[in-house]
Each structure stands twice: as C-alpha cells, then as structure tokens.
Amino acid sequence: MMASIWDKTTETGLDRPTVIEADDVWKTFKVYKERNPSLKETLLRGRSAYDTFWALKGVSFAVKEGSTLGLIGENGSGKSTMLKILAKILRPKRGSVRIDGKVSALLELGAGFHPDLTGREIVFLNGSILGLTKSEIAAKLDQIISFSELDKFIDTPVKNYSSGMYVRLGFAVAINVEPDVLLIDEILAVGDESFQRKCLNKLYDLKEQGKTIVVVSHALESVRSICDEAVWLEHGEMRAEGSARGVVETYLEEVNRREEAKSGQKSRDEEEFGTRWGSGEVKITGVRVLDGGGKKRRLFKTGETLIVEMDYEAKEEIRRPVFGIAIHARDGVHINGTNTKFSKTVFDKIKGNGTVKYIIEALPLLKGNYVLSTVVYDFACLHAYDHHDRRYLFNVSSGDLNDYGIFYLPCAWELKSGREKK
Amino acid sequence: MVDQLKSLFKYKELLLNFAKKELKVKYKNSVLGFFWSLLNPILMMIVFTVLFTVSPLRVAAKGIDNFPIFFLAGLLPWNFFNATVVGSTTSIVGNGALIKKVYFPRELLPISIAVANLVNFALELLVLIVFVLGSGLFLTRFLGFYKFLPILLVLLPILFVFTLGVSLMAASLNVYFRDIQHIIGIILMVLFYSTPIIYKFNPGMFGKFGIIYMLNPMADIVLSFKSILYGNADNVLAVPNWHYMAYSAAAASIMFLLGYIVFIRLEPDFAEEV
C-alpha cells in the first residue's frame, strides 16, 4: 500500500465544544393521494388520505466547533431533509436538533424571492433573514458584490439572472454574513468551474477561521478534501459515520459493488463493449481482470495488484505470437500499450488452449474509469489474429491519495529556507 | 407565545424589508410609484364628489351631508382591513419557495403585509384629513380635530391588532384548506355590507338585532372612525361612543390571541404543506 503524500493532521478537537447536535432524528412526510384537499373533501372524509413516508430514521451526529461534516448518499436518501431540519425549516417527528450560534443556510437552487427584486434588494432581504441590520449589510455589500462577480447585474431584477448567477449571489451573501454555522446543500454543482474553485477556497478559509460547516454534496472528491467527518445516509438511515475519507471510501465501494452486481446480471460474463477484429488463427476466448488474490474485480485502489488473464485458443501451430495489452482512460486518453515482444518475453510457439497472464504489481493509476484492449498479433505486429479493442472495463479509486490527474508519481518534497532578511 | 413575540424583535429588520418589498412590488413598473398612495384617495374623493353631489346618483346619498367624506371615513379603514386579510391569506402559500428554503418566523409574512398596508392607510388618512379640514368651517373643524384626533392613536392599534388576528388565522388555515382563499372574498363582501360604511347607521335600524349587528368588531371600529373624521349624524366631529371602543378593543385582543395561537400551532409544518 502506498503511503499518502500528505497526511491531513486534523486537530483532535477534544477540547472544542459541540455546536451541532442531532439526536435520534426521525422525519415523516405525508405523501398525499391528492394534493391540497378542498374543504369539501376534508369535511366528507376527515383529513384527506395520505401515506406516511419515513424520510429519516433515527439519525444522530454531533459536530464540534470548527469542524466540517459532509452528508453523502444517493438521491432521495434524506440529506436535504436532514439539513432542513438543522436549519429549522422542517420539524422532526421525533428526536431533536440543537445548533449554537448564528446559522446561515444555503439550500438548493434559488432562494424563492420575488423575481421583480433586484440583486441588491435581494442581498438586503437575504441579509436580514440571516439577522443582519441594514448598516451591517451595507458594510459588507461591496465584499458580497465582488465575491459574486455580479457588479454589472446587481441592479437587474433577478428574474433576468441565470441560475448560476442566482446561486453566486446566494452563496456570496451566505458566506459573507459571518455565520458561526454554515449549512450548504449541493451548490458546488451549479457555479462554473472558476466560481466552484472560488467557493471551495472560501470554504477552506472559513474552516480556517473556525466556522462549523455542514455540506451536502455528491461531489465526493470535494467532500473528501473539505470535510473532517462524514455521514452516509441511505433511505433515511445512517449507513456509516466517521472520518470523511473512510466514509467516502466505504460509500464508493458499495456503489461499485452494486454497479457490478447490476452489470453482472445484464450480460453474464463479457460485456458487449468496444469492437473486435482479426483473422482468427488464434482467438482470445476469455479475458478476466483479477486482483492479487486471483479474484475477479472491477474496482481497484491505486497501488493494488492488477492481473489480466487472457485465455487463447490456437487452431493450428502459431510461431512466435505477440500478446498485447492497451489501457485507455474512458475519455479516450491512451495511457499505455505494451506487448510480450516489448517485454522480451517470446513465446516460441503455441497450439491448443492456454492462458496468458499480464501482471501489474502496483497499479499507478489514480481515480477514474479505464478500459482494456487485449490483442494477439504475429511477430511483426502487422497481422492481427485477434484484436479486442477497448472491451474490458475497470475502475480505480484513489484510496487514501489526494493527488489529481491520472497517474500516481511517487515523489518527495524538500524545503530550503533562505536566510531571513533583516 | 410571549417568547415568540419577543423573538420577533430580532427580526424587525427583516419585517421592514418584507414590508418595503411589499410596497415596492406593488408599485413596480408604475410611473407614479409611491404617489399612488396619495393619489388614490384624491381620485376617490373626486369620483365620489361627482357621483354623489353632481350626478343624478346624488339621490342615493340624500340626507347625508358631505357624502364623499362620510363614505371615505369608513372606506379607508375598511380597505386597510380588506387588503391585509386578502393579502395575508395567500401570503404563506404564495411564498412557498421562500418558506421551503430559509428559516424566519413565518408570521412576519402576514405582519409585513399589515405594516405595508398601514403605511398606505396612514398616507390616505392624511389626505382625508386635509379634505375634512376643507369640508366645513375651518376653525370648527380644526378645533374638533384638535380634540378628537389623538383618539386615532388608540383606534388605529385596535384596527391593526384585529386585522392581524384575522389575517394570521386566514393565512395559516389557508395552508391546509385552500378553499379559504376563494371564499374569503365572499365573506369579506358580506362583512362589508354588515358594516356601516356606505350607509348611515342608527341604533334603532335593526331593532332587537342591533346588538348582534354591533358584535361585528368592524362595525364598532368603523363607527368610531366616522365619529372622529366625519362626526355624528349632523356632521359635527365627535368623540366615539366609548362602548364601541371598549368592545372593539376586547374583540381585537381576543381575535389576535386566537389567530396567533392557531398560527403558532400550524406554523412548524408550513414548509412541507405549502
């Protein structure tokens, strides 16, 4: 296992007080058979008919001052519901929540203000919802406008804003009002790339200032890097809690396992993927992607052993065949191509059935989706006996690594500090 | 409930902003904007004057001196009540998007509508007072005002609190029974004619039912407004009947308590019902 390049050393925080506490929170929704019953119906059969839907089933967690919690889970798992309960927008059916300090919440798209109001008016309205006085908001106005980069549009009615602009404005207000606790629901997904980075940087700043943050996000990369802890919700239940890295990892493994199970059902063994050509004197009859223990796998962690086994069948005697493998990223980048000839492994001749094994001791690829080609050619590498082009999928998760890109490059850092100038 | 009322103080900035928004949205895209609040009563005055003193319709106003003022003195407080109740009824449902996304005490929505309408009403009252001063011997009028106008400082809060009580109740119940927003217009129309706004009221007029008639707090409130702004039957400014004042104050308090309690009981689930 490769060591993580930089180990985040988060302070243990034993001495810091708990500022957010959710204690055994249960939440039901009424799923009306008919929405907005009329008085007549209500009078005729009492409250109109509805099913009870449990959106949260006993969720508990605590967040210490200055730490950041991520809520993850699939669509409809109850993340937003939990956040709304924290924000006092919804009331839990059972259990309780407690938040100390000024709360600023940024929930989903748009804030539901009157479309005729201008950006500037919305800033004031939004600020006063968060409990600021007019002069306090006025003092921060420039900061907010410059953060949102909406200088030109600040006096335009928000009905003419794009959804990204709207979110920028909301985010700019929410973080500039100096809350003690910030609740954020999936906003990172809306802004453009540069604004997303800006938001992330701002979140790091806020973290450094000791603010407590709860984020709901499907951007697992960001969750892993920003959050100290995470809670994984599934159908309203807590599946895992603990260090953000650990929880994200467990979650990803589960998702991949499920996907594997699903695709396994669809087509038994081989997936109909990519193309195949060749003259057929030798045929690749089976390809298996295995881990170090010889078990079939789809998901690998960076640094693990990956083995590809190719079964072949040669109808006649073939002299000096060349077996090859190519790895592409799913987005098309050709990462590596190699064969037995390049590796100076010459098979003199083959006939009948056999298996060729390709072994990568420590997979250097980072998180991503990849696809394998397996080929067998003549010794000149001009004539294809059998060529399976980009047919076999596998995925990589970076595990403990935080590196960006497709490759893990082992490296070391040194610091030579200059003499201090007087 | 007292705690809840106290916590509202933290949100006075938001309340003002909501009220401002209410006014702004109302006059958005209109050239004269805010002046409409002043212009409206002036135009009404002109229309009523033409209708009821010049046109053949004047027979309808026979026996009532200064009919336009008589009418406006009752119509303006009524309009405040009417606009606030109608606006509040849909205030929670209509702001669903906001309620689902941010927390603030939800009663701020109907309260801000009442405040915005109160500003309007105050401006209209000013215009009306100018008309009243011009509608008779200036000195007598002026002396009358000097004596009776301070009573408005009691009467306005009574009207405000009563209106708020009705509004809170209508706003919260409408979340659960949307029929209310449809039926409220009819109810208000019935109430309009059960209140002595357009016609002259005399206690004997309903015989034994006079008492029941006066149970409608708006009747008491409007009659009190008329005493101060129009005067008694002879158009001489007068002190309101203190029975009316006392009863409407009590009714307003009870209505407010009732409305607020219902509102508070239903409020926590608004976000999932709107």
Ligand SMILES: Nc1ncnc2c1ncn2[C@@H]1O[C@H](COP(=O)(O)OP(=O)(O)OP(=O)(O)O)[C@@H](O)[C@H]1O
């Ligand atoms: N007001 C409501 N009335 C009825 N059901 C609701 C209501 N709000 C949420 N739900 C249901 O509760 C469940 C959880 O919803 P929630 O919005 O918390 O999911 P989520 O985890 O945020 O999902 P996503 O990742 O898609 O944002 C969903 O099944 C949803 O249909």
Ligand SMILES: [Mg+2]
């Ligand atoms: Mg959500």
